[in-house]
Amino acid sequence: MPLEETLKDQILSAFDTFDGDNVKRRLLAYLRQQVGADVEVGALKRYTVGFSWVTFGFTATWNEGAHRVARNLILRIGPPSGIFAPYRASPEFRTLQSLADSGIPVPRAFWYSDDSEALGAPFFVCEFVKGDAPVPWTADGGPAFGEAARVSLGDQFVTALAALHNFAWRSTPVAGISGATDPDETASSQIVFWERLMRQWSTRRYPILEWALIWFRAHAPKARRITVVHGDYRIGNFLQLDGRISAILDWELVHLGDPMEDLGWICLQAWRGRSPHMCHLLTRDELSQKYQALTGAPIDPSALHYWEVFGTFKLAVMHLGASYCFETRDFNDLRMAGMGFQLPRMLLQLEAVMERAA
Amino acid sequence: MNNSLDRLIGGIIATLRAHVIPNITDGYARGQAIGVIDLLNNVAPRLEWARAPLAEAVAERRSAIRAVRALVPDAPAGEAGLTDQAVASASSAELAAERDRLDGEIADLIAWTHGRGANGDVAAAIALLRQHVHEELKRDMKLTKTPLFAEISKATGSGQDHS
Numbered sequence: 001m002p003l004e005e006t007l008k009d010q011i012l013s014a015f016d017t018f019d020g021d022n023v024k025r026r027l028l029a030y031l032r033q034q035v036g037a038d039v040e041v042g043a044l045k046r047y048t049v050g051f052s053w054v055t056f057g058f059t060a061t062w063n064e065g066a067h068r069v070a071r072n073l074i075l076r077i078g079p080p081s082g083i084f085a086p087y088r089a090s091p092e093f094r095t096l097q098s099l100a101d102s103g104i105p106v107p108r109a110f111w112y113s114d115d116s117e118a119l120g121a122p123f124f125v126c127e128f129v130k131g132d133a134p135v136p137w138t139a140d141g142g143p144a145f146g147e148a149a150r151v152s153l154g155d156q157f158v159t160a161l162a163a164l165h166n167f168a169w170r171s172t173p174v175a176g177i178s179g180a181t182d183p184d185e186t187a188s189s190q191i192v193f194w195e196r197l198m199r200q201w202s203t204r205r206y207p208i209l210e211w212a213l214i215w216f217r218a219h220a221p222k223a224r225r226i227t228v229v230h231g232d233y234r235i236g237n238f239l240q241l242d243g244r245i246s247a248i249l250d251w252e253l254v255h256l257g258d259p260m261e262d263l264g265w266i267c268l269q270a271w272r273g274r275s276p277h278m279c280h281l282l283t284r285d286e287l288s289q290k291y292q293a294l295t296g297a298p299i300d301p302s303a304l305h306y307w308e309v310f311g312t313f314k315l316a317v318m319h320l321g322a323s324y325c326f327e328t329r330d331f332n333d334l335r336m337a338g339m340g341f342q343l344p345r346m347l348l349q350l351e352a353v354m355e356r357a358a
Numbered sequence: 359m360n361n362s363l364d365r366l367i368g369g370i371i372a373t374l375r376a377h378v379i380p381n382i383t384d385g386y387a388r389g390q391a392i393g394v395i396d397l398l399n400n401v402a403p404r405l406e407w408a409r410a411p412l413a414e415a416v417a418e419r420r421s422a423i424r425a426v427r428a429l430v431p432d433a434p435a436g437e438a439g440l441t442d443q444a445v446a447s448a449s450s451a452e453l454a455a456e457r458d459r460l461d462g463e464i465a466d467l468i469a470w471t472h473g474r475g476a477n478g479d480v481a482a483a484i485a486l487l488r489q490h491v492h493e494e495l496k497r498d499m500k501l502t503k504t505p506l507f508a509e510i511s512k513a514t515g516s517g518q519d520h521s
Contacts, residue, residue, distance in 0.1 A: 137508035204458045207491050210465040214472050327361045332372045335510060337361050342505055344498035351495060 020044045023056065023119065027075060030118045031125075034111050037062045044075075051322060051336065052082045052252060057128055072128035074107065077121050081329040083321040083336075084252065088114045089124040091177040092251040095228065096126060098172040104163045105129075105238075105247050129247040131239030136271045136280060144235065144280035149243055154281035155290070156245040157238065161266075162294035164248075165227040165259040174228055179256030186258035187220035190310065198317045201324035208347050212313045215354060221303040223258035230254055233262045234271045235279040263291065263299065264307025269349050270315055302357075309353050316346035360407075367402045371395050411501065412453035415494070416445060419460035422490035426467055429483040433470050436463030464490070 024044050031039040042059040056075040061068060078087025093112035100108055112124035134153075138144050145153060169175055180189035195213055230237075231253025239247045266287065271279045278287050288299045323340030325331045361369075374395055382388040427433060440448060440456045448456065468487055474480045 135508070135511045137505070137511060139508045139512075205462045205465045207461055207464045207468055207487070208495065211468050211491065214469065323361055326369060327365050332369045332376070334369060334373055335507075337366055337369060338505060338507075340361055341502060344495060344502045348495045348499055351492060 020046060020056070023075070023077070024058075026119045027058070030111075031060055031062075035062050037064070051333070051339075052084055053078050053087070053250075054082075073110070074126050074128050075123060076126070077119060077123040078252075079121050079331075080116075081325065081331040083318070083325045085329070087122045087252075089122040090114050091254055093124045094173040094177060095251050095254045096124075098169065098174045099164070099167065102163060102167055104160050104167070105245055106251075107247050107249075129239055131241035131246040133237070133239055133249070134235055134280070136235045136273065138273070138280075141273050143275060143277075150277065150281055152243055153240060153245060154277070154286065157279065157281050158287060158290045159294060160238075160245060160248055161230075161233060161262060162291055164230060164233075165262070165297070166295055167228055169228050169256070174256075177255060179229065180223075181226050181256055183223040183226065183258075186223040186226070186261070187216065187306070187310070190257065190261065190314075191216050191220070194314050194317050198320060201317070201320040206347065208351055209313065209316065212309065212350055212354060215357075216306075216310060216313070219306055219357070221258070221260070221300065221306050223260070224300070224303075225259065225297065226256055227259040228254065229257040229259060229261050231262070232265070234266055234268070235281065236271070258303070258307070259295075259297070260299070260303045260307045261310070263287065263304055264309075265311040265314075267304070267308045268311050268315060269353070270312075270346070305353075305357055309350070309357060312346070312350045312353050316343065316350055319343045319346050363405050363407065364402065367398050367405075371398055406450040407454065409450050409453065411497075412450055412457060413445070415457045415497070416440075416453055416460065418490070418494060418497070419457065419464060422486065423460065423463060423467070426471075426483045426486050429479040429486070430467075430471065430474075433467055433483075436460075436466065 024041060027044075028039065028041050031041065039060055039062040042061075045057040047055040047057060054077045056077075057072070058075065059070060059072050061070040063069070076089070076092075078085065078089060080086065089112040093109050096106050096109035099106045107126040107129050109124060109126040112122075113119070114122050116122065134144050136144065143150065167174075180186045191213065198209060230248070230251060232250050233248070237248065237250040238245050239249060267278050267284060276283055278284060282290070288301075288304070291297075292299055319339045319342060322336040323343070326333070326336035326340065360366075374391055379388055379391050382391055423436070437459065439459050440452065445453070445456065464487065467483070471480050471484050471487065476484055
C-alpha cells in the first residue's frame with residue numbers, strides 16, 4: 001500500500017488530533033503502566049501552537065509510597081497527518097534526556113514511544129515549563145521586544161546555543177540520532193534530506209528552488225566541527241518567563257551536523273521581518289561576536305551565509321510541506337493552507353539572499 | 359503552491375463545523391457562521407482559479423524559453439506542450455498544468471546552462487533565465503497578501519480544554 005494511503009488509514013483509525021477524550025483515555029492507561037500505580041490525569045489542554053506535533057498540557061498525580069506526586073506535564077504527539085509524518089519521538093527524547101544537566105534550558109523528558117500502539121501515534125511526555133513563546137510576527141512589523149529585554153534575551157539565546165554546540169555529545173545517547181558526522185558530508189546530507197522532501201511535497205518544479213539546489217552543491221562548505229544541531233533554533237521556539245529563557249523547545253529536527261546551520265537559520269529574514277536584529281534579538285555582528293567568544297569557534301562568514309541561504313530554501317520547502325499536508329492528509333489547520341499562499345514571499349527571500357552571495 | 363479550490367473550501371467548511379461553530383455562544387453569530395458554509399457550498403461548484411494571471415504566466419514562460427533557446431539552440435528540447443490555439447481556449451486547470459510543465463522546462467534549462475560554464479551565449483542565457491525567474495516571482499508576489507500570522511498567534515495562545 002502506498003505511504004499516503006497507509007497514513008490516511010492511520011489517521012482515520014488510530015489517531016484524531018482533535019479527539020482529546022480519546023487521547024486522555026489512552027494516556028491514562030499508558031501512564032498507569034509506566035508508573036505502576038493508579039494515576040489520575042486532569043483536563044487535557046491542547047495548545048494550538050506549532051504546525052507539526054500536537055501539544056497537550058495536563059496534570060498527573062499518583063502515589064509513590066507515602067508521598068503524593070503531582071506533575072504538570074506536556075504530551076507531544078506526532079500525528080500521522082502532520083507535515084513530517086511518519087514521526088519518531090526518540091531523537092527529541094534522547095536529546096532532551098542527554099541535555100538535562102547541561103545547563104541548557106530544556107524540559108525534563110520522562111517517557112516516549114516511537115510506535116503507535118499506546119496512543120495511536122508516536123509521542124513523548126516531558127515536564128511543563130512556564131513561560132510564553134515570543135513569535136517573530138508583530139502586529140505593526142515593529143520590534144518584538146523592548147531594548148532591555150532584547151539585549152538580555154539575546155544574550156541568553158546565544159549562550160544556550162553556544163552551550164548546545166559545545167555539548168560533548170559523543171558519549172551520550174544523542175550520538176545515536178541521525179545526521180552527518182563526516183565534515184565533508186554535513187551540507188550534502190541536508191541537501192539530500194530537503195530535496196527529497198521538496199520532491200515528495202510538490203510535483204511542480206519551482207525554478208528558483210532548483211537553482212538553489214545547484215548553488216548548494218557548488219558551494220557546500222566543509223564543517224569545522226560536528227555538533228548537535230537543533231534544526232529550528234529561533235524566536236518562536238523558546239519560552240521566556242520574566243525576562244529569562246526558561247526552555248528551548250521544538251527539537252523535532254535535531255540532528256548531528258555543522259553548527260553553522262543553526263546560526264544561518266537564526267539569520268533568516270522570516271524571523272525578523274524588517275528588524276535589523278536576527279530573531280528580533282541580535283544584530284548579525286552581535287550574534288557572531290558573542291557566539292565566537294562563548295564557543296571559541298571562529299565563524300566563517302561564507303559558511304554562515306551558505307547556511308542562511310540553505311535555511312531560506314528549507315523554510316520554502318516547509319511551506320510546500322504545509323500545503324501538501326493540508327491537501328492530501330485531511331489536516332484542517334487553515335494556517336497550513338495559508339503558508340502555501342506565502343510561498344512567493346519565501347521564494348523571493350531565497351532569491352535575494354542567494355543574490356547576496358553572487 | 360496553492361491548494362486546490364475544492365480542498366480549500368472543504369477545509370474551511372470542516373474547520374467552521376468542527377472548531378468554530380461549536381465554540382460560538384452568540385446565536386446570531388452562530389447563524390451567520392452556518393450561513394458562510396451555506397454560501398461556500400453554493401459558490402464552490404461555480405469557482406475556478408482566475409484565468410488571466412495563468413494565461414499571462416504561460417505567455418511569459420513561453421517567451422523566456424524562446425529567448426533562451428535562441429541563445430543556446432543545442433539545449434535539450436522540452437516536452438511538447440499546448441499549441442497556441444489550445445492555450446487560447448484552455449481552462450484554468452489546463453493553463454495551470456501548462457505553467458507547471460513550462461516551469462519544469464525552465465528548471466531543466468537552468469540545470470543545462472549551469473553545466474556548460476558561464477561564457478558567451480550561455481552566460482547570456484543564464485542572465486535571461488535569472489531575469490525571468492525574478493520577474494515571475496515579483497508577479498506572484500503582487501497576488502500575495504501580508505499574512506495574518508501575528509493576529510493568529512495572538513488569538514491562539516490559550517489552548518483548548520478536554521476534561
